[in-house]
Amino acid sequence: MTSVSPDARRIWRGVRLPLAVVLLIVLTGTLLVLFRGEQTTGALEPGSYEPGGSRALATLLEREGVKITTVRSAAEAKGFAAGTTVLITQPAYVPKSTFAEIRRNAEHVVLVRPSSGTVEEVLPGVRVTGQVETESRVPDCQAEDPVAAGSATMGGLKYSATQPRARECYGGSYLEVPGPQGTVTVLGAPAPLTNEWLADEGNAALAMRLLGKHQRLVWYLPTAADSSLETEKKPLSELIPAGWSYAALQAGVAVVLLALWRSRRLGPVVAEPIPVVVRAAEATEGRARLYRKAKAAAHAGEILREAARARLRPLLGLTRDVEPAALVESVAARTGRAPAEIGALLYGDPPADDAALVRLADGLDVVEREVERS
Incomplete structure (x- = not known):
């Protein structure tokens, strides 16, 4: 069998021309550097050939x-x-x-x-x-x-x-x-x-x-x-204009006065046991006020719907991952209401204002009571 793999002679014939070109470029660059000597650069340098040199x-x-x-x-x-x-x-x-x-x-x-x-x-x-x-x-x-x-x-x-x-x-x-x-x-x-x-x-x-x-x-x-200018360098304090020093003094006085004003005592410290017990009704009322202040009727409505769905599923014997359609059918069958009415109540559009939120809460409460009684 005749081998078709390239031998050393063929490899040398293939690379000798590119290698010669590379060596010529390196040799030319070396000669240019040697003949030109050391070059200086920089603005107004007397040895610089650059446009800004001299x-x-x-x-x-x-x-x-x-x-x-x-x-x-x-x-x-x-x-x-x-x-x-x-x-x-x-x-x-x-x-x-x-x-x-x-x-x-x-x-x-x-x-x-x-x-x-x-x-x-x-x-x-x-x-x-x-x-x-x-x-x-x-x-x-x-x-x-x-x-x-x-x-x-x-x-x-x-x-x-x-x-x-x-x-x-x-x-x-x-x-x-x-x-x-x-x-x-x-x-x-x-x-x-x-x-x-x-x-x-x-x-x-x-x-x-x-x-x-x-x-x-x-x-x-x-x-x-x-390095010969080290003894002639000015400290930072001498480089700051007099006006800036006066302004810094005024700013320091203002900061001190502000600190004294803000740190005034309003009376003796009142000890309070921790943790503080907050009644559920107060917490609910405070949270409701926050929602009302933020005008988050839609968010509050979704929270009421999710709570109602969580309470209805165990009453109907359904699991947590039950499909919305199955939950609606079960509630409608238990209460005798139309599925469309139950679907709008449990999964409908979010309430647009406080009045709609109140109507939603009342409707959910009525449906829950009907399911419990049935």
């Missing part, structure tokens, strides 16, 4: 001779800030004391989209006045860098300042605040610094002028996990 801007700055130092902790930012431009991508994570030291040592500080609470804390006199759509905007000011760059993709938060020398540009989404310790520039949106928007309008020119003023640029990417 690899393109970092490359342009390095070609112009600007040395970029990327830091991720407050300690590093303060150590490298002297005589440089410092870009802070997440100002909300930088405490006031850290920002003050950076501003004191740096020549130029650029803040990207600082919130209302942040600018009020680190830049007295500066506040957020609203928000505008990110789009192409003209400088509409006399500041040197925006005028030289021309139209740019700006928007996001709007800022204003009480300092007379401060300059608001691009509809308020760009604010330049000169000071004795150096200039602080506030951007309402990160668009001009990103890969996605850098080639549009005058974004590249604006970004290069902002970050390329000095030979060294400190690219500070703050994070909430920065």
Whole structure:
């Protein structure tokens, strides 16, 4: 007999092509990873090729001779800030004391989209006045860098300042605040610094002028996990506004007064033996009042019918599982009434109101007495 089972050679011929394709894909992927090297991701990351990254801007700055130092902790930012431009991508994570030291040592500080609470804390006199759509905007000011760059993709938060020398540009989404310790520039949106928007309008020119003023640029990417900020973190009590503390005190007083009012004594405690004996008539009357209050005439009627059927079955010698028709025939034969009348009484429509419920109860009582007497 000749075997038709595939041998090793046939199996190899069948799988070698798919196996070669899989190995080629794995080899290609490995080579791509090795040649591309380590990739960084994240918004405004100088090594990120993503639309929100800033690899393109970092490359342009390095070609112009600007040395970029990327830091991720407050300690590093303060150590490298002297005589440089410092870009802070997440100002909300930088405490006031850290920002003050950076501003004191740096020549130029650029803040990207600082919130209302942040600018009020680190830049007295500066506040957020609203928000505008990110789009192409003209400088509409006399500041040197925006005028030289021309139209740019700006928007996001709007800022204003009480300092007379401060300059608001691009509809308020760009604010330049000169000071004795150096200039602080506030951007309402990160668009001009990103890969996605850098080639549009005058974004590249604006970004290069902002970050390329000095030979060294400190690219500070703050994070909430920065261990060097542990000593500068505020306790929760300092983060709660004063108004909330006063409201909490008022609410506490109100709760205490409510507790005193609700816990007042109405008299001595009355001892009552348990269990309490309740007469059957009182229980029946109380239950009837509950049904009446709930307007449950139909439910009460079904209870009366079921009780009557339970009492009639033993009187007629019938079992509990007897069919309704058999029970009706037996009652009709014993009382001499028509089966239709008995069926309507024992299995008819539920009573619609209290008057119908009373008539039903009377009818059931009469039938039971007739069966007992017969």
